[in-house]
Amino acid sequence: MGALALFLGHPRSTVRLSGHGRNSPTNVHHEHKPTVLYISTRGEAPTLGFADVTLAGLARDGGLYMPQTWPKLAPDMIAGMAGRPFHEIAVEVIAPFTGGDISRADLSAMARDAYAQFGHAAVTPLVQIGPDLWVLELFHGPTLAFKDVAMQLLARMMDHVLAKRGQRATIVGATSGDTGGAAIEAFRGSKRVDVVILFPDGRVSDVQRRMMTTPTEANVHALAVDGTFDDCQALVKAMFNHHAFRDRLALSAVNSINWARIVAQVTYYFAAGAALGAPHRKLSFVVPTGNFGDILAGYVARQMGLPIEKLVIASNANDILPRTLATGVYETRGVVATTSPSMDIQVSSNFERYLFEAGGRDAGAIRAQMASLAQSGRFEIGKAHARLKAEFAAASADEKAVAETIRRTERQSGYLAEPHTACAIHAADTLAPVPGAARIVLATAHPAKFPDAMAEITGRRPALPPRLKSLMTEVERMTVLPNDLAAIERFIEARSRVATEGNR
Numbered sequence: 258m259g260a261l262a263l264f265l266g267h268p269r270s271t272v273r274l275s276g277h278g279r280n281s282p283t284n285v286h287h288e289h290k291p292t293v294l295y296i297s298t299r300g301e302a303p304t305l306g307f308a309d310v311t312l313a314g315l316a317r318d319g320g321l322y323m324p325q326t327w328p329k330l331a332p333d334m335i336a337g338m339a340g341r342p343f344h345e346i347a348v349e350v351i352a353p354f355t356g357g358d359i360s361r362a363d364l365s366a367m368a369r370d371a372y373a374q375f376g377h378a379a380v381t382p383l384v385q386i387g388p389d390l391w392v393l394e395l396f397h398g399p400t401l402a403f404k405d406v407a408m409q410l411l412a413r414m415m416d417h418v419l420a421k422r423g424q425r426a427t428i429v430g431a432t433s434g435d436t437g438g439a440a441i442e443a444f445r446g447s448k449r450v451d452v453v454i455l456f457p458d459g460r461v462s463d464v465q466r467r468m469m470t471t472p473t474e475a476n477v478h479a480l481a482v483d484g485t486f487d488d489c490q491a492l493v494k495a496m497f498n499h500h501a502f503r504d505r506l507a508l509s510a511v512n513s514i515n516w517a518r519i520v521a522q523v524t525y526y527f528a529a530g531a532a533l534g535a536p537h538r539k540l541s542f543v544v545p546t547g548n549f550g551d552i553l554a555g556y557v558a559r560q561m562g563l564p565i566e567k568l569v570i571a572s573n574a575n576d577i578l579p580r581t582l583a584t585g586v587y588e589t590r591g592v593v594a595t596t597s598p599s600m601d602i603q604v605s606s607n608f609e610r611y612l613f614e615a616g617g618r619d620a621g622a623i624r625a626q627m628a629s630l631a632q633s634g635r636f637e638i639g640k641a642h643a644r645l646k647a648e649f650a651a652a653s654a655d656e657k658a659v660a661e662t663i664r665r666t667e668r669q670s671g672y673l674a675e676p677h678t679a680c681a682i683h684a685a686d687t688l689a690p691v692p693g694a695a696r697i698v699l700a701t702a703h704p705a706k707f708p709d710a711m712a713e714i715t716g717r718r719p720a721l722p723p724r725l726k727s728l729m730t731e732v733e734r735m736t737v738l739p740n741d742l743a744a745i746e747r748f749i750e751a752r753s754r755v756a757t758e759g760n761r
């Protein structure tokens with residue numbers, strides 16, 4: 258995947274990025290010089306502006322892009338967010354990261370449009386479930402999971418950047434469930450982007466599959482692969498490593514290491530914090546996380562000036578992050594399947610960004626740690642451990658704890674949480690109460706997205722929101738292909754407009 262960013266610029270023209278080293282000159286398309294620059298955690302990829310970072314996903318040295326410095330929001334700006342529309346808060350949070358690559362007026366229009374797709378006037382409403390405990394509902398978007406918050410805006414930003422450059426792109430991704438639907442829903446009808454999502458045939462839920470297979474636009478394609486999620490991921494990785502194919506189709510990625518997705522997730526930390534009295538009130542956020550993406554957005558919010566006491570990592574039985582916090586050793590183990598499948602991961606890819614920060618932005622140390630991970634499946638986090646323990650807490654919930662938390666929460670407060678959210682409610686209980694402070698649990702999915710697990714735990718199947726009631730009866734459109742790279746590449750090549758119409 259290290260070569261993924263090579264498609265930046267015109268893939269087949271002379272502006273191909275060829276420089277190594279962090280200060281290589283890069284993109285000659287800009288009619289301006291971006292004023293915010295991004296560096297790779299591994300220190301050997303070109304420094305880029307926001308637009309290039311958004312299109313690239315991963316850095317070409319295999320690292321992840323980070324801004325050189327953190328923008329700050331003044332306390333009175335944060336206090337003034339209380340009661341403002343969500344899309345306006347999003348602009349205040351995201352604009353400082355764009356470095357002039359996207360104008361404020363364009364960003365405002367995109368944010369307004371993106372968050373108009375949500376089924377709640379607050380976009381991300383807060384629900385109080387205890388004296389000092391709130392649930393921040395992030396699931397009112399089109400696919401009922403928090404990934405819509407970032408993906409809806411990301412799709413608009415990508416289209417915008419590509420339109421300005423007169424280019425197209427082909428997005429290829431693998432999904433175990435939520436990301437694929439969010440991407441297809443966000444990019445459906447895009448003039449500039451074609452999307453192909455690989456998923457393991459028969460191994461995603463009916464709701465998840467239908468969210469990918471019922472959109473009728475010609476630019477989105479759900480591809481059921483006869484294999485596992487790991488097979489799908491390996492196929493995507495192979496396509497990105499197949500340089501001629503990657504360049505011919507201008508492949509791009511929208512997985513959780515895309516920096517623009519992280520930035521778009523910072524928005525709700527500020528919206529919720531201001532609504533509950535920040536910066537004058539102490540807050541802790543409890544976040545169901547696997548890839549460390551959502552909770553990294555909380556860390557960014559704190560760097561920007563939101564006073565956050567603790568960021569609590571909530572994991573399911575796949576507990577690599579809580580183990581790392583306890584021991585200082587990051588060590589992979591096999592994945593176990595749980596009722597919170599979106600957190601069933603072995604490697605937390607975004608953790609690299611925090612390691613880079615907490616270790617003093619030492620790219621050489623990151624390279625050594627990642628080499629150790631590739632070789633032996635483990636590394637010591639070293640200097641970063643003390644800071645990790647000071648800034649974060651962590652707890653994992655096994656399947657019994659998840660079920661008990663769902664039943665107890667409903668009994669005590671009437672609130673029905675799904676399994677990812679329940680991991681976080683469980684973790685919130687491990688935090689010592691601070692007088693006057695607020696604990697905010699992020700609810701990352703709607704219970705109706707996981708009806709079988711909910712039925713097993715509560716005895717009832719939660720109903721889909723009315724705006725989605727036709728989902729289960731609409732006609733599905735998908736292609737089933739064998740686990741065969743050449744066949745899948747042929748399928749994509751025949752449908753990508755970059756391949757069939759050219760990258761203009």
Ligand SMILES: *Cc1c(COP(=O)(O)O)cnc(C)c1O
Nearest residue numbers: 435546547548550551599701702
């Ligand atoms: C993706 C997802 C998560 C985990 O998000 P991270 O990017 O790993 O922090 C949690 N819950 C749900 C429902 C998800 O779809």
